[in-house]
């Protein structure tokens with residue numbers, strides 16, 4: 539049977555607006571990384587053995603040691619000592635209570651730093667997982683454990699109605715990826731897939747409401763939807779319990795993860811996931827690629843007195 543074409547529904551575009559405080563954080567991140575390297579070199583040159591200790595601490599823990607998963611499918615959580623200063627930075631800037639629960643997920647080529655308040659016990663055991671430095675409803679100084687408890691006690695009436703934003707408009711995507719997404723959808727149509735775009739942009743508040751309404755509706759509060767870099771796409775009748783639909787959906791998930799190399803990512807495996815519609819395009823400019831990068835950025839944003847801005851800037855305005 540011939541498949542019908544791509545149908546794109548809905549349209550509630552939001553204008554792209556820079557957020558000053560968060561833009562400042564990205565700038566501070568770059569400056570901090572530079573100053574960290576400079577300070578290390580200066581101290582080493584100045585003081586011989588006595589001054590080599592700060593440089594030794596600044597050495598990178600090999601990212602491969604906390605990247606990807608082990609043979610059981612459990613993340614390689616970081617195994618490295620943290621000083622009390624480093625723990626304070628991770629706690630205050632990024633809500634991390636247990637630094638040994640940090641790892642680099644494989645959701646980008648270089649990985650992106652994530653934190654699991656509760657460690658994952660098996661490959662297909664789902665735990666809540668948060669990307670460090672991503673925008674969310676977390677309050678300054680709040681830990682992820684505290685936020686999870688707060689959100690699970692919330693109801694729709696606790697959110698300002700204007701903050702619960704969701705749209706299926708492609709124009710609400712990050713402008714940098716709109717063209718590529720349109721091309722992908724056109725190519726999928728030519729390949730015969732019957733697709734429906736359900737969601738593109740979703741506000742952090744709506745992401746929080748999904749978690750509050752759970753269980754299992756989301757396992758994060760740091761979504762690429764809030765950066766306009768994720769798309770929920772259903773296939774056929776949108777019911778993965780239907781054998782025919784599931785077969786089509788698996789075929790599309792395989793197809794899209796090979797489109798343009800691996801720009802497009804799905805959660806889990808093409809044939810095994812808790813979130814069938816989700817497709818995302820991570821950015822190498824959003825998220826941290828190493829513990830040291832997060833520490834430098836956290837130190838910079840805390841010393842700047844902008845605790846609420848230890849987050850990467852979305853292209854869309856935050857909704858309160």
Ligand SMILES: [Zn+2]
Nearest residue numbers: 768769770816
């Ligand atoms: Zn999604």
